[in-house]
Amino acid sequence: MNTLHYIFDPLCGWCYGAAPLIAAARTLPGLKLALHGGGMLAGAQRLRITEQWRNHVRSHDARIAQLTGQTFGSAYSDGLLCDTTAVLDSAPPTTAILASEAIAGRGLDMLHRLQRAHYVEGRRIADKAVIFALAGELGLAGDAFAAAFERLSGAATAAHFSDSRSWLARLGAQGFPSFALERADGTLERIEASRFYGDVAAWTHYLAERAPASAADPGELGQSCGLDGCAI
Secondary structure: OEEEEEEOOOOOOOHHOOOOOHHHHHOOOOEEEEEEEOOOHHHHOOOOOOHHHHHHHHHHHHHHHHHHHHOHHHHHHHHHOOOOOOOOOOHHHHHHHHHHHHHOOOHHHHHHHHHEEEEEHOOOOHHHHHHHHHHHHOOOOHHHHEEEHHHHHHHHHHHHHHHHHHHHHOOOOOOOOEEEEOOOEEEOOEEOOOHHHOOOOHHHHHHHOOOOOOOOOOOOOOOOOOOOOOOO
16 A cells, blocks of 8 residues: 655645545545644644734735635635634644544544635634534534544644654755655655646546556545645
């Protein structure tokens, strides 16, 4: 089995831009996805929205939309980004992704839902109430999700961030998103995915060539994630 390692942050705009590539990779037989949340705005880096941050992000958002075709909702652009009481913190949404993966193998579904909630619906995805509402929308069992979220909060999420930063160092990468293909024989190849923004077909073809499924791979066709749904 080949593994595509994806180093991301739920509050990284370029990771939102890469969402169609991730959804496409998920459909390839014999390719497993490994999610590594990097904690871009966690701990001392968490911040409250300011005019300076808003102007910085909007310039990136325009470029992301142009290159990837991803849309940014007015509730985000004209709502959340103008709310100077909103706090951006990568830790709670990353914990939600870890919890979703732990109880149902649905970390990627949670990531996509968080991205849509933030970038389209303008919701505060660092707020626990919002996170639990999104888990409910995904059909994740309330008690099980709550227990996993509490267990994986704090030290466990911090350890995950540390491991993800180790992956960045291992790859010689500087920011999010970063990708690496680990083949079944253990070889590891860093992939520059930005050249595939807006061209999902070329990305899918590239991955299929670089990591073809073998007869022993139990890949499941049709296991796809709908997208109803910045660099460091």
